[in-house]
Amino acid sequence: MIIGLDVGGTHTDVVLLGKEGLVRQIKVSTNPSDLFATVLNGLEKITEDVDPGRIQRAVLSTTLATNRIVQQRMPEVGMIISAGPGMDPELFRTGPHYHVVKGGIDHRGREIAAIDADEIHKVVDVLEKKGIRYVGVVSKFSVRNPAHELAIAEILGKRFEKVFLGHRISGALNFPRRIATTFLNASVYPIHKDFFEAVVKSLAQKGLKLPIRILKPDGGNMRFASSIDYPAQTVLSGPAASVMGSVAFAPQSDTCMVMDIGGTTTDMAMLVNGVPVLDPAGIKIGEHKTLIRSLDTISIGIGGDSVVRVVDGKIHIGPDRMGVAMAYGGPVPTPTDAIFILGIGEGGDLEKARAGMKALADELQVDVQTAAQQVFDQACQTILNEAGAMVERINAKPVYTVHELWEGSRLQPRHYMVLGGPAPWFAKGLARLGDCPVEVVPRWKVANAIGAGLARTTCEVTLFADTEQEIATAPEEGFNKTIPSSYSKADATTMALDLLRRKAIARGANPDYLELEVVDAMEFNMVRGFFTAGKNIRVMAQVKPGLIHGYDPIAEKIMDDHFV
Numbered sequence: 001m002i003i004g005l006d007v008g009g010t011h012t013d014v015v016l017l018g019k020e021g022l023v024r025q026i027k028v029s030t031n032p033s034d035l036f037a038t039v040l041n042g043l044e045k046i047t048e049d050v051d052p053g054r055i056q057r058a059v060l061s062t063t064l065a066t067n068r069i070v071q072q073r074m075p076e077v078g079m080i081i082s083a084g085p086g087m088d089p090e091l092f093r094t095g096p097h098y099h100v101v102k103g104g105i106d107h108r109g110r111e112i113a114a115i116d117a118d119e120i121h122k123v124v125d126v127l128e129k130k131g132i133r134y135v136g137v138v139s140k141f142s143v144r145n146p147a148h149e150l151a152i153a154e155i156l157g158k159r160f161e162k163v164f165l166g167h168r169i170s171g172a173l174n175f176p177r178r179i180a181t182t183f184l185n186a187s188v189y190p191i192h193k194d195f196f197e198a199v200v201k202s203l204a205q206k207g208l209k210l211p212i213r214i215l216k217p218d219g220g221n222m223r224f225a226s227s228i229d230y231p232a233q234t235v236l237s238g239p240a241a242s243v244m245g246s247v248a249f250a251p252q253s254d255t256c257m258v259m260d261i262g263g264t265t266t267d268m269a270m271l272v273n274g275v276p277v278l279d280p281a282g283i284k285i286g287e288h289k290t291l292i293r294s295l296d297t298i299s300i301g302i303g304g305d306s307v308v309r310v311v312d313g314k315i316h317i318g319p320d321r322m323g324v325a326m327a328y329g330g331p332v333p334t335p336t337d338a339i340f341i342l343g344i345g346e347g348g349d350l351e352k353a354r355a356g357m358k359a360l361a362d363e364l365q366v367d368v369q370t371a372a373q374q375v376f377d378q379a380c381q382t383i384l385n386e387a388g389a390m391v392e393r394i395n396a397k398p399v400y401t402v403h404e405l406w407e408g409s410r411l412q413p414r415h416y417m418v419l420g421g422p423a424p425w426f427a428k429g430l431a432r433l434g435d436c437p438v439e440v441v442p443r444w445k446v447a448n449a450i451g452a453g454l455a456r457t458t459c460e461v462t463l464f465a466d467t468e469q470e471i472a473t474a475p476e477e478g479f480n481k482t483i484p485s486s487y488s489k490a491d492a493t494t495m496a497l498d499l500l501r502r503k504a505i506a507r508g509a510n511p512d513y514l515e516l517e518v519v520d521a522m523e524f525n526m527v528r529g530f531f532t533a534g535k536n537i538r539v540m541a542q543v544k545p546g547l548i549h550g551y552d553p554i555a556e557k558i559m560d561d562h563f564v
Helices: 035-046 064-070 117-129 147-156 175-205 237-247 335-341 350-364 368-395 423-433 447-454 489-506 552-562
Strands: 002-007 011-018 021-029 057-061 078-082 098-101 111-113 134-139 162-165 212-215 221-223 255-261 266-272 275-279 297-300 306-311 314-321 399-401 415-419 438-440 460-466 471-474 479-482 516-528 531-543
Touching (some): 002 035, 002 237, 002 447, 011 035, 011 447, 064 175, 078 117, 078 147, 117 147, 147 162, 162 175, 212 237, 237 297, 255 423, 266 368, 314 368, 335 350, 350 368, 368 423
Parallel strands (some): 002 057, 134 162, 255 415
Antiparallel strands (some): 011 021, 255 266
């Protein structure tokens, strides 16, 4: 059996999945100030009267790291940057405790300027006096040679609670993005560590020994224990859960738009032949462009509980939320209130919804029914407009899915898949105003949690080889090996896939059903004078994001129950 858990802004959804399909589903209120208590409450309820020995794993999707970054509620972090000649690293400053020091590595991994140990010691003293506890260390081209980062870390010793090294965070070549990614890992580490320790301790006290994993933004998962060294890998796991909850039910030969409509936001993504579109360069969160691989998603501030206002005679919806709809006792009118008045949805106090909408109707100088229709139509049209803008943005650049490059292809969704609490209600408006059929995802209220539970373990490896220096390295993995001068791209590919297999198994992947692929393989001749001196080779490989092996019977049973 598998547990899937998705933390939302209003509710946390938890499902228990088995061969018989969806065994149990529950919702618990989300406490934003105590998310780990929310998670534990959900796990306790979903496992009530269930033998923990029958549970193979639990996969969590959390907004904890994302919220801290977006709300800029992060601790002060020290950054030590060694750049060498070239672009001024001050252009990538992350905050007040940002120190650029001597030292340089070139693109082949050769030292061109040594670090100054005395300078590093002085920086360490300054950071300690400022009370800094978390530090990121990034050297340009450290993915080719991490010697400077390792030397700086040696000087830092145990004087800080946690030190993050850029070459361990990502093996991709992009100095500015590696700085930002290392900074974010150091920034969200303390809150993620507290969350991790609280969950593990509380589960142990209750005798629940569950293998726990956490969802990543690329739609895969990793062992909860592994996430402590890569806490920024948990950002945007909520939208990823939305996508994976749709993949199980998506057509395998079509293009569709996934819309997860919640209380506060609507998250959107594209599927091509049942496969999510990927942002290969790395996500941007807040002001930070990172090297964190992610599904290509957007989030807009419109949901069922968004505040509806009249400003200068026009309706404005969101992006803020001040609680539940007035029909449920909330303080302000929302699209959900409009839905109840129109008779599209069921539940709630209709008179309270009318009272809230009456104030808006008076400002618009229309009757309550007309005001409700205008609010609902505008909410649906805004979602459709943003979906169209996303399609145009995706088509303006090369389109990558998690499996392949769709070069020269122009994507256009042929239908929409909607999920989330108010999905069936919004589906009616989207179908009427849009130009595509609209399908409600089975078990739409908990589809995110289903997606989290069924997600596959994923990871990546980047291998570099220099045949002149006769060395192959994967600094992110702490790997280096002497190679012969005859070493080829094919040899590098074999080595990279072997490293990837071992890494994936260590992170919890099923060794019998690993889908590995090479996403990039390049080879350059290095020339001295008029002669080739050797080859520079780079191979990037990944475990394909997707759903676990054997999920089909579970999905089919959920689908059957949906149409009963």
